[in-house]
Amino acid sequence: MRRRTLHLAAVAAAALLLAGCGTQRDGTASPAPPPSPRGCPAEVRLTAADDGRALCLTTGGRLRLTLHGSEDRPWTPVTATGGALRPVNAGVAVRKGDAVAAFEAVAPGTARLTSTRPLCARRPGQNSCPGVQRWTVTVRVTAR
Template sequence: MRHTTAAAVAATALLLAGCGTQSGGPAGGSPSGSPSGTGTAGGGDGTGGACTAEAALTAEDTGRTVCLTAGGTVRVTLDGTPDRPWSPVTSEGSALTPTNAGIGAPRGDTIAAYRATAPGTARLTSTQPLCASPTAPDQVACLGLREWTVTVRVAGN
């Protein structure tokens, strides 16, 4: 009976470990790299770079701080899947105002765009399920979430 219990525990551990596996590079991205296609991150992230008028962020930019000049734009593109979709990006703080992203996103992806309208700081967030939802009642559910967060500092003129 002990062998059966040990085997069940081992099987459960392997199942859950596989559930958290991600593809497409490290979840946290490179802490010293620049946001995708934007040149230099700056201001509050310790890199000493200048603020920029445009920033394009992806899932690999999670945990970063970027600096925008007033009037600048930040665009977010998070690639998901229909089984593991990203939630809509939300913004906390008064430094950014949502704007039209200009394109539609494929099912599972999330896109967003914000204009830097006031000096200050904003926090952008989204989440993605670590596992696809069960399709049958006898399948194991995985309720873990991958969190994406970027801090945007808006510099005054």
Template sequence: MRRTTTTSLALAGAVLLLAGCGSKSGSDTDTKGAGKVSPSAPSAPASGGCASTVELKAADTGRTVCVAKGGEVRLTLDGTKSRPWKPVMTSGTALKGINAGLALQSGDATAAFRAAADGTAKLTSTRPLCAEPTAPGGVSCKGIQEWMVTVTVK
């Protein structure tokens, strides 16, 4: 029995060691070295102190980001079938929608924009705070989770 336990532990340790070999670490810059900003990871800005690419997630709500004119803003909001994100809306003329080029899972929202003109735009989306009940007597709420990011184009 002792030999089996020792062998099992050694095998488990080897699997964990190998699993770590494929993990990613380091900064979030693209392979071309252009300014790519994921608000959680710093990178080199493009001209004028603004990034050439900005990638946003649900956790970035409330942030203000700067993207260089001609650059891109891409975002993915991970939702669920029972708590889906509404399509992302934009205000102003600073950003122009482009093809995000991604397949969506049920409940997700994705969008991509080209920084077309100097100015400011707001990106917004919402989703239910709670899933709708699937059975009579289930818990329900009418709360809404809001997502909003301000984008400055220079």
């Protein structure tokens, strides 16, 4: 009986792990998930850990994000494609290297948020690598 319980727990854990994946094998973002029975949220907060995530937001909703970087590996300002999101004042002081942004969902549609930063620290007198880390989130805005 105990062995069966452990097996079921392992299967359940694997299913939860797979369900939480946000990107496909080729690195592109997964399609936005269907809205929950209560619909899309009106407020979302994002961090660097949300890279590759696809989410939904209702019109009139707000999205805030903070990407913590450093002086020698700074994030670029976050950009949004499409007309579904409009940038608004984030209202906070930003540490050097961080990217902080806020958006309001103004129209149904899809937007892609992006930012980049160097893979390697940039230090005077040292070699650097040309690689770039990209952060991307896809936001589907739905009508209330």
